[in-house]
Amino acid sequence: MSKVRRQFTPEERLSIVQESQREGVMETTRKYNLAPSLLHKWKQRYLNKGMDGLKPAYHRIDPDVRALEQENERLKKIVAKQALQIEVQGELLKKTPIVSLKKYRS
Numbered sequence: 001m002s003k004v005r006r007q008f009t010p011e012e013r014l015s016i017v018q019e020s021q022r023e024g025v026m027e028t029t030r031k032y033n034l035a036p037s038l039l040h041k042w043k044q045r046y047l048n049k050g051m052d053g054l055k056p057a058y059h060r061i062d063p064d065v066r067a068l069e070q071e072n073e074r075l076k077k078i079v080a081k082q083a084l085q086i087e088v089q090g091e092l093l094k095k096t097p098i099v100s101l102k103k104y105r106s
Contacts, residue, residue, distance in 0.1 A: 010054040
């Protein structure tokens with residue numbers, strides 16, 4: 001038996017919850033092949049938050065947005081590395097004694 005992840009819209013979830021109240025939890029769970037705990041969870045969310053509680057809890061991130069965020073992080077690391085390099089080079093230049101040019105001209 002293969003497991004297929006089904007997605008129900010908030011309206012479908014509401015109709016299933018209402019049907020379970022009319023016809024009984026066990027009949028409804030068998031009809032839609034749902035776990036009773038899932039049906040109970042939907043019912044509790046509906047009672048607590050109304051229709052908003054039946055909406056999916058996760059926020060889907062667009063793959064293009066995710067790729068841009070990764071590129072942004074990569075570029076931030078490059079800039080930070082270059083800024084550190086410049087700072088270290090500046091510190092080294094401050095520590096190195098500058099030999100006067102008069103010594104070499106003579």
